[in-house]
Amino acid sequence: xxxxxxxxxxxxxxxxxxxxxxxxxxxxxxxxxxxxxxxxxxxxxxxxxxxxxxxxxxxxxxxxxxxxxxxxxxxxxxxxxxxxxxxxxxxxxxxxxxxxxxxxxxxxxxxxxxxxxxxxxxxxxxxxxxxxxxxxxxxxxxxxxxxxxxxxxxxxxxxxxxxxxxxxxxxxxxxxxxxxxxxxxxxxxxxxxxxxxxxxxxxxxxxxxxxxxxxxxxxxxxxxxxxxxxxxxxxxxxxxxxxxxxxxxxxxxx
Numbered sequence: 305x306x307x308x309x310x311x312x313x314x315x316x317x318x319x320x321x322x323x324x325x326x327x328x329x330x331x332x333x334x335x336x337x338x339x340x341x342x343x344x345x346x347x348x349x350x351x352x353x354x355x356x357x358x359x360x361x362x363x364x365x366x367x368x369x370x371x372x373x374x375x376x377x378x379x380x381x382x383x384x385x386x387x388x389x390x391x392x393x394x395x396x397x398x399x400x401x402x403x404x405x406x407x408x409x410x411x412x413x414x415x416x417x418x419x420x421x422x423x424x425x426x427x428x429x430x431x432x433x434x435x436x437x438x439x440x441x442x443x444x445x446x447x448x449x450x451x452x453x454x455x456x457x458x459x460x461x462x463x464x465x466x467x468x469x470x471x472x473x474x475x476x477x478x479x480x481x482x483x484x485x486x487x488x489x490x491x492x493x494x495x496x497x498x499x500x501x502x503x504x505x506x507x508x509x510x511x512x513x514x515x516x517x518x519x520x521x522x523x524x525x526x527x528x529x530x531x532x533x534x535x536x537x538x539x540x541x542x543x544x545x546x547x548x549x550x551x552x553x554x555x556x557x558x
Contacts, residue, residue: 330422374522394479447525465547472555
């Protein structure tokens with residue numbers, strides 16, 4: 305009886321398959337993390353419901369939810385692309401996970417691609433949930449959906465670059481503290497809940513922050529029906545180029 309001839313072909317899987325597998329793993333890890341769920345889902349949802357139903361902040365003559373919904377969508381991008389990614393990547397770097405993955409058949413650029421895709425998957429879930437909540441609160445969005453997608457993509461690129469820069473240069477504990485502090489500061493002073501006009505002369509400077517540009521740009525489209533707020537898009541594009549460029553230059557894997 306012949307045992308046959310076997311021709312094993314060891315080697316790495318195709319890069320596309322490795323990226324898909326790593327993206328699925330990154331997404332599951334993100335969604336299983338209680339702290340990340342608090343930042344990415346619970347806090348934005350609570351803020352949207354609370355400030356839309358309780359007259360706490362003067363948002364102008366329009367319905368509160370029409371002002372708040374675009375800002376909370378921007379906050380969701382901040383929480384996932386910046387805060388969540390910075391903290392998770394910082395601790396992966398500290399515990400040597402990135403070093404081990406960097407030595408695997410998965411190229412480093414593919415690992416970063418998988419992390420970015422994981423952020424995008426999470427954002428889709430966030431935006432779907434927050435949109436459903438806002439619509440239930442009588443939100444009436446306007447404008448071009450393609451403009452909204454472009455602004456969200458630019459915001460994601462900007463915050464991802466800044467988050468990876470922080471995670472790749474600071475210690476994990478410092479990243480944890482700094483990322484949460486930045487999240488709180490931008491929540492208060494980034495035009496998410498409180499209009500920038502309430503900050504007086506400082507509002508012009510705050511408008512140059514990426515969260516302010518994203519909030520204002522989404523508001524211009526979804527609330528005012530603007531075609532494309534190119535000024536806000538330009539601010540986000542500059543932040544994206546600076547953040548991603550600095551992250552690529554200074555990111556340390558160990």
